[in-house]
Amino acid sequence: MQPTDIVLKADRVGVTYGSGHKAVHAVHEVSLELKRGETLAIVGESGCGKSSLARALVGLTDPTSGAITFPADTGTAPDGTRIQMVFQDPFSSFNPRKRIRRSIADALALLDKSEAEKIAFRDHLLEKVGFGPEVLDRFPHEFSGGQRQRLGIVRALATGARIIVFDEPVSALDVSVQAQILNMIADMQAELGLSYVFISHDLAVVKHIADRIAIMYLGRVVEEGARASFWSDSSHPYSQILMDAVPGAEQTPEPEGGAPVVDASEVTAMAPPPGCVFHPRCALRKPVCETKVPVLRDEADDRRIACHLF
Numbered sequence: 001m002q003p004t005d006i007v008l009k010a011d012r013v014g015v016t017y018g019s020g021h022k023a024v025h026a027v028h029e030v031s032l033e034l035k036r037g038e039t040l041a042i043v044g045e046s047g048c049g050k051s052s053l054a055r056a057l058v059g060l061t062d063p064t065s066g067a068i069t070f071p072a073d074t075g076t077a078p079d080g081t082r083i084q085m086v087f088q089d090p091f092s093s094f095n096p097r098k099r100i101r102r103s104i105a106d107a108l109a110l111l112d113k114s115e116a117e118k119i120a121f122r123d124h125l126l127e128k129v130g131f132g133p134e135v136l137d138r139f140p141h142e143f144s145g146g147q148r149q150r151l152g153i154v155r156a157l158a159t160g161a162r163i164i165v166f167d168e169p170v171s172a173l174d175v176s177v178q179a180q181i182l183n184m185i186a187d188m189q190a191e192l193g194l195s196y197v198f199i200s201h202d203l204a205v206v207k208h209i210a211d212r213i214a215i216m217y218l219g220r221v222v223e224e225g226a227r228a229s230f231w232s233d234s235s236h237p238y239s240q241i242l243m244d245a246v247p248g249a250e251q252t253p254e255p256e257g258g259a260p261v262v263d264a265s266e267v268t269a270m271a272p273p274p275g276c277v278f279h280p281r282c283a284l285r286k287p288v289c290e291t292k293v294p295v296l297r298d299e300a301d302d303r304r305i306a307c308h309l310f
């Protein structure tokens with residue numbers, strides 16, 4: 001078998017809540033690949049299914065359809081250590097009654113290393129996020145949001161996981177703290193050779209750290225490609241809206257046909273529109289968009305778009 005650089009692969013993954021006419025297709029046939037050492041950003045508005053996909057990737061939810069595999073896995077890592085999630089608010093996942101030492105020890109327990117090596121690894125990770133060993137005897141509530149997020153990152157990495165899924169890791173933090181955390185995340189990736197999936201509702205946050213970007217809308221990936229090409233080539237009309245919202249981005253002129261037709265909040269995964277799910281909000285829509293679902297197909301080198309305009 002050929003060695004592969006793909007560390008994580010989602011193949012037509014679907015996540016459905018409920019059944020029958022009450023079913024919500026939160027994630028619909030999503031296929032993605034994450035290469036070793038790369039950061040794949042998944043971006044979309046609230047409710048597009050980002051968290052459902054993230055939870056499926058790390059095994060917290062079983063996909064209703066499709067498959068999640070780890071093609072580059074050598075098979076030596078015991079389950080639970082190859083992929084970990086960092087949540088928006090790690091406070092909710094730290095046991096408030098446990099000292100930090102205990103919480104990190106629980107993560108280190110998954111490592112196949114000697115006690116001394118575990119301690120050295122722990123202290124190295126703490127140092128990387130700017131903490132000394134004195135934090136170990138404190139409780140979670142004694143830390144600010146930014147500090148807690150740094151501890152959340154340490155705890156995820158302490159398991160030895162090589163793939164980290166970050167679910168909106170800086171969204172709850174002050175803008176001044178966000179850049180600091182993003183820099184730490186990037187430093188650790190370079191030093192430890194980690195692969196990241198980075199979930200965000202804000203394209204501005206991922207603009208500097210993502211190698212690849214996938215845009216999700218109502219459970220589907222509508223566009224995917226290398227980050228650099230996103231700001232240079234033409235894009236899916238939905239991606240364009242997200243790009244225009246990035247501060248300092250060049251604004252695209254209002255397309256002919258005018259503004260979006262319906263309020264975004266009226267379109268939900270509970271009652272997705274027929275045809276292209278984005279068509280009610282698309283100023284460039286054509287009649288075909290109301291009836292036919294566009295497939296995600298290669299538009300250029302390293303760029304896939306699901307849109308009838310291309």
Ligand SMILES: Nc1ncnc2c1ncn2[C@@H]1O[C@H](COP(=O)(O)OP(=O)(O)OP(=O)(O)O)[C@@H](O)[C@H]1O
Nearest residue numbers: 017024026045046047048049050051052053269270
């Ligand atoms: N446990 C659940 N039961 C039923 N519906 C759910 C459940 N979890 C999520 N949903 C629905 O699935 C869709 C996708 O939700 P999800 O949380 O994955 O999106 P998101 O993009 O992460 O949004 P947010 O950023 O607001 O968390 C939404 O319509 C949501 O209401």
